[in-house]
Amino acid sequence: MLQILLGAISLGLIWAILTIGVYITFRILDIADMTVEGSIAMGAAIAATSISNGMSPYMATFLALLGGMAAGFVTGFLHTKLKIPALLAGILTMISLYSINLLIMGKANLSLLRMNTVYTPLENLGLSSTNAVMLFAFLSVLIISGIIYWFFGTELGCAIRATGNNSQMARAQGINTNNMITLGLVISNGLVALCGALIAQSQSFADVQMGIGSIVIGLASVIIGEVIFGKRNFLNCLISLVLGAITYRIIIALVLKMGMPANDLKLFTAITVAIALSLPVFKSYLRPIKRSIKGGDL
Template sequence: MSLFAFMGTLEIGLIYALVAIGVYITFRILDFPDLTVDGSFTLGAAVTATAIVGGINPYLATVMGTISGAGAGMVTAWLNLKFNILHLLASILTMTALYTINLRVMGKPNVALIMEPTILTPFSVFGLANMYMNVIVLFVIVLIISALVIWFLNTQYGLAMRAVGSNKRMAQANGINIKQKVYVGLALSNGLVALAGALFAQTNGFADSTMGIGVIVVGLAAVIIGQTLLPSRLMLIIIVSCVVGSILYRIAVSLALNADIIGLKSSDLQLITAVLVSVALILPKLKNDFKARQAAKADSGDSDD
């Protein structure tokens, strides 16, 4: 892998780290399988790109994209909580609607940002090559967002949200407003995903109506890989594992696509993702089975004595 390809892989890995953190909040903390992210990722990119092309400041445009994604998450929560629609179905409905909404926002299938200013433009004065500067800026953004998420989830409100995902009945018995926590959790999750979409559009120079396809799988892959390598209940380690998992996932994909001996093409990306997620899910089970067999052998040896 060339240096240019490696830096590009780090860049995308850092962007998808925000997706991984968002997916962790819904799937692990709230126990809410949310597929809205496939649509909110594109929504964040579409709103941001359209706003920038319309002459709005890139930083304000990025905030607008993030807020739009948070709104999409709240729609999913509203469908689930207000009308008792199954969470998975509610998220699918929102995701399906967002495809058309994204096209409406952009007015066409894609919007180019190549000649437009972005949040990265002011940093060009430092004279570093784009491939280095983009990674540095994205690393700082991910570091700040991660720190804020860790702080939030360790506050009293964040602990209450985590309690909702662990045991809703117990949380309700302790006076926790479950619906409010679900609304906030899904808004936070999809806001992070939309922010990732906004950053992706600005670093890659375009927003496309199909760019969100498979984002949920990428986010899950990052979470699973990260938590397999860094298992912990400490929130700091958990968020770090999401970031590490995202970067390692992108490196694995890049290595697979660039390994001539394997013969894979860019069109095989979804297959690679499926294989990586399957391996990440299977390995912990094999590890636990091995430990169980070792413990059984040890117990049988003690009984013989």
């Protein structure tokens, strides 16, 4: 049981990087970006192909980050310059990335067995593969969260937040909202692709279909984190995102342990997200009931 929990935590820490990326578009920019499902697979494809060709796993991971940023830029360009709705722009990029990822890998999946990854140095120190993944993912999340917290406190980061909060007011203040939207999408998909690269190296293979449902997983982690751990300020939000991703993975691990078929996981995730997103509605229904009960007690 302990091993299952450790595996869930290590995987949750990796997926926390994607969760932060999804948060940037979903909460800060108020955009449902479907590019995520293509950029996570793109990150895995770039990292796996580069490592297979003898490149350093660290450089391969960095290239995956750049690939995801390029995908985000394409979506931003389609949305801001060609005036394609954000949802449709993300879908178009996601569809195109499926073919691009096949071209990158040359086939549907690519194995990384017996190849060096970013986790190999930690494993050489005597750590188990699970502990190596957990430590590297924890350090990565810590660094990324620190950079994101610093960046969104700068003038440029505040401009992105203002664009998502009220684009008309942001334009009145002289902010180029199109550039801010594109920059937000670039950062978001860069993080998503980085997550894909780390996942591919942890599971020792990359698959062109590994991104299916990733946007729902990211949203589930965001909602769970916000509902359970709160969102009082931006730092608290970042911590909640990480804890939400870990909590989601622990829930999935426990559900599988209880005997749920793996084929039902996506349905379970979709229902979880739907319930979490509907909580404000349920609370609005319960509020008059609570008032009537209190009035009756008085």
